[in-house]
Amino acid sequence: MEELKHVVSIPFKKNLAVSLSEKDFEFSLAFDLKWFSPKTASKVKERALEVGLLSLKDGALIPGFDVDSVRLPHAFKPFENFLESQENSGKKSSSLKEEISFEQILEFISADTGVNRQRLVSEINSMQDRLSYLVDIRIVALVVARKFGCDIEAIFSKVARSVLGPFF
Known part of the structure; x- marks a missing residue:
C-alpha cells in the first residue's frame, strides 16, 4: 500500500496540483514518467480509487492523503510487477477479510x-x-x-x- 501511495503522489507533486483530471493523472504515469502502459496507468488509478487513496469529484481526481507529507525514496521507481503485487495483495486480503472502501x-x-x-x-x-x-x-x-x-x-x-x- 505504501508503494501505491508513492506512485499516486508523484503526478500531483510533478504537476504541483491539488487535483488532476483522470486523463492527466494517467498521462503522467504512462508518458511523463514512462512507468506504465496507458492501460496499466488506468488500472493504477482504479486501484487507488478502490483503496481510498484517490477520490473522484466532478471529473477530477483528489488525493485522500496529504501529498506533501509523502517522502519518496531517492530515485523512486515502482517495481515492474508493482500493479500485479498490488492486485494480488488485494485478492488475498479480500479472501481473508471483508473490504470496505x-x-x-x-x-x-x-x-x-x-x-x-x-x-x-x-x-x-x-x-x-x-x-x-x-x-x-x-x-x-x-x-x-x-x-x-x-x-x-x-x-x-x-x-x-x-x-x-x-x-x-
Missing part, C-alpha cells in the same frame, strides 16, 4: 447524518493532519462520523476487519 464509508456517514461529502472529507482530512497520517483514513472517518452523531455500529466490524484483518 473509504468511499463506501463516506456514503454511509453522509446518508446517516445528512452531512455533505465535501464537509465530511474536509473534517477527515483535518483530523488526518492532526494525527500526522498515522491512522488509517477509514478509522479516522469513523471518528468523524461519531463527531456528527452517526451510528457506526452497522459498519464498525466491517471497517475493523478491513483495516486490521486477521488481528480482529
